[in-house]
Amino acid sequence: MFAAFDKVFTPENILYLAKGAVISLIIAALSLLLGIVLGIIGASAKRSKFFVIRMLGNIYVEVIRGTPMLLQILLLFSVVPSIYTAFTGEVLRINIYLIGVIAMSINSGAYSTELIRSGINGVDKGQWEACETLGLTHWQTMKLVVLPQAFKRIIPPMISEFITLIKDSSLISCIGAGELLKASQVIGAEYYDVMSPYCLAAIFYLIMTISISYLGRYVERKLAESD
Amino acid sequence: MIKVEHIVKQFKDLKAVNDVSLEIKKGEIVCLIGPSGSGKSTVLRCINGLEKPEQGHVYLNGQLLDESQKEQYTQLRSQMGFVFQHFNLFPHMTVLKNLTLAQIQVKQRSEEEAIKIACEYLERVGLLDKKDEYPSKLSGGQKQRVAIARSLCMNPQIMLFDEPTSALDPEVVIEVLEVMQELAKEGMTMVVVTHEMGFARTVADRVIFLEDGQIVEENTSEEFFSHPKTKRAQDFLNKVMH
Numbered sequence: 151m152f153a154a155f156d157k158v159f160t161p162e163n164i165l166y167l168a169k170g171a172v173i174s175l176i177i178a179a180l181s182l183l184l185g186i187v188l189g190i191i192g193a194s195a196k197r198s199k200f201f202v203i204r205m206l207g208n209i210y211v212e213v214i215r216g217t218p219m220l221l222q223i224l225l226l227f228s229v230v231p232s233i234y235t236a237f238t239g240e241v242l243r244i245n246i247y248l249i250g251v252i253a254m255s256i257n258s259g260a261y262s263t264e265l266i267r268s269g270i271n272g273v274d275k276g277q278w279e280a281c282e283t284l285g286l287t288h289w290q291t292m293k294l295v296v297l298p299q300a301f302k303r304i305i306p307p308m309i310s311e312f313i314t315l316i317k318d319s320s321l322i323s324c325i326g327a328g329e330l331l332k333a334s335q336v337i338g339a340e341y342y343d344v345m346s347p348y349c350l351a352a353i354f355y356l357i358m359t360i361s362i363s364y365l366g367r368y369v370e371r372k373l374a375e376s377d
Numbered sequence: 378m379i380k381v382e383h384i385v386k387q388f389k390d391l392k393a394v395n396d397v398s399l400e401i402k403k404g405e406i407v408c409l410i411g412p413s414g415s416g417k418s419t420v421l422r423c424i425n426g427l428e429k430p431e432q433g434h435v436y437l438n439g440q441l442l443d444e445s446q447k448e449q450y451t452q453l454r455s456q457m458g459f460v461f462q463h464f465n466l467f468p469h470m471t472v473l474k475n476l477t478l479a480q481i482q483v484k485q486r487s488e489e490e491a492i493k494i495a496c497e498y499l500e501r502v503g504l505l506d507k508k509d510e511y512p513s514k515l516s517g518g519q520k521q522r523v524a525i526a527r528s529l530c531m532n533p534q535i536m537l538f539d540e541p542t543s544a545l546d547p548e549v550v551i552e553v554l555e556v557m558q559e560l561a562k563e564g565m566t567m568v569v570v571t572h573e574m575g576f577a578r579t580v581a582d583r584v585i586f587l588e589d590g591q592i593v594e595e596n597t598s599e600e601f602f603s604h605p606k607t608k609r610a611q612d613f614l615n616k617v618m619h
Contacts, residue, residue, distance in 0.1 A: 279427055280465035284479035284531060285455040294478065298469050 154343035158350070163337050167347070170333030171354040177251055177322065177329060178315035182308070184255035185315075189262025196267050207263065214260035220321050223253040227325045250322035258315055265307050269300035302373055309366035313359045320355075330354055378403045378535065378566055384423050384433030386416075386590075393419040394430065395590035401535075406567045408577035408598070411587035412613060417570045418539050420587065424568065425457045425537055426450070437535075455483065458528030462540040464520040466512040466527070472499070473508040476527050484531065491530075498526040502556050518549030522556055535566040542573055574617055578602045586610045 195207030214222070227249050234242040273296045281291035323332040334351035338344035379401040386394040394416045401407050409417040422428040424435055426442055435442045437453045444450050467475050476495035480486045486494070499505045502522040512520055521541055528536060538557065542550040554576050561567060561580050571577060577584055577598055584601040586594040586609075594601065594610045602618075605611045 274465070276461060276463055276465035277467065279459075280461065280467070281479075282427065283425060283454070283457070283459035284527070285451060285483040286479055290482050294482070295467055295469075302469070 154341040155346040158337060158341050158343060158346040163347070164350070166337065167330065167333050167350055167354055170328060170330035170351075171358065173247075173327075174316060174319045174329040174331075174355075175358060177247065177254065177319045177327075178312060180251050181254035181258050181315050181319075182312050184251070185258030185262045185311075186266075186308070188255060188259025189266045192259060192263030193266040193270065196263065197270070211260045211263050214257055215264075219254070219257050219318055220324065222257055223250065223321055223325060226253045226256075246322070246325050246327045249325060250319070250327050254315060254318065254322070257318075258311060261311055262308070265304050265311070266300070269304040270296060272303055273299045305373065306366060306370045309362060309369065313362055313366075316358050316362070317355065378405075378438060379424060379568070380436040380439075381420070381424060382434045382436070384420070384430040384435065386419050386423055386428055386430045392590050394423065396433075397587070397590070397592055398433075399585060399592065399595070401566065401568060403566055404564050405583065406561050406569070406581050407583045407585060408581040409568065409570045409585050409587060410572070410574070410577055410613075411593075415587040416590035417587045419590075421537050421539050421568060421570050425459055426454050427459070455531065456534045458531060458533035458536045460521070460524055460528055460536065460538045460541050462543050464512075464517075464524045464544075466520055466524055468512050471509050471511055472504070472515070472523050475512070475523060476530050479527075480530050494530055495526070498529045499523075501529075501559070502526045503552075516549055517545045518552045521545065521553045525553075525556055525560075529560075535568070536560065538567065538569040538571070540570050540572065542571070572617070574602070574614075586613065588613075 192207050192210055195203050196211070198204050198207070227246070230249070231242040231244065234240070277295055277299070278291060281295055286294070319329055320331040323329060323335065326332070328336075330351050334347035335344070337347040341347075379399075381397060381399045383396050383398050384394055385392065385396055397416070397420055399407075399420075409420060411417050419428055423430045426435075426444070429444065437456060440449065440453055442450060442453055466472075467478070470478065473492065473495055476498065477488065477491035480491035480494060481488060484491075496505060496508065499508055502525060504519055504522055504526070507515060507519060507523070512523070515523065525536075525541075541557070542553050545553065550573070554573065557567070557569070557576070558580055569576075569581070579598075581598040584596060584598045585592055586601065586605075586607075588609055594605065594607045596606070601610070602614065605614055
């Protein structure tokens, strides 16, 4: 099974995989951050007074959560250049990493929207009322009282979202991005043994996800202390 | 000072407040009492606009509380302090920050001035030594005293209390009532929704008894507790006074 394990297990190959892991981590982190930005916009939309804006927020969340991320990545990968070609007649070459990050951010944004929205809704109604009686405006209340409390609740599920994104970043290997999974496939092709590099890739994924999961638990404990 | 005219507030099928009118003069201490679900808290919440009555009007110093007149509305509401049953302190801020936040943001006071005023009121409720604690470290009675101080920092002309001692352990009720009594002595106008009959009897000038969203009886506290006129008030007092 592990036909060429001793040949695969060289410092150069490990380094190659480690580089892939770093790319995965960077892509996941960027997607998480951009996703949070989209999540704040989405949550505001879903809390809007205006029906149309609320509706747009709902459509965004439902469409993105209701379709596979792989499909979203492939769509963005093929649709954007063909629209560009249709309008300009020229061929567009976009950086595949950029496509990957955009697709994953849009996807993560839908989940962040729900996390942020439920975080805001989870803040006791009495906090709004207290601010109202003290004369604070809606935005002062949101910024100074509600969001700081909401973010405290949001941080633990956001860490799980980060772990999900690290694993899901493997999906962009299908459009050719050289992240961790792709790196293992390249090594596999070189040595006619996919088993060994896949297992090594799995170990790299586990190192990343388990350490972030522990970090998450630590943060959760710290947050609980100040309650 | 406060005039409430024929307010009606409906929650789905329930008429929580059904045509209530009342008047509160400057310096007066009025207790709203009645069985739970009688609408007394809703009346109080309508007075400062936390609930919007479907019908009727509320006036403060002759001026109508009208949500469409935003500036005047905010200005009028800011003259009323409100104390909640569940305190509603900001859990992510220290006691001092709880007291200075609105002073700085709403009253545009400098931080120095806000802290000075906050400390004065904390001293008055006997909690100056807790100024750097977070609310979670305080007892229920201490939390409520902080909440009262937070309201007072905004220099209200009138204080509204919504069952301020109902969520407290019996042994700490007294420390909150003492603070309120102190306020009353200083001449603060107060409207208090309460189940504390002892407080209503000794501190209040007037008692308004509500049931099913309506005022059943209104009298000086002495008259009300010694010679209740209506049968419903008599029944209620028999149940709550031992």
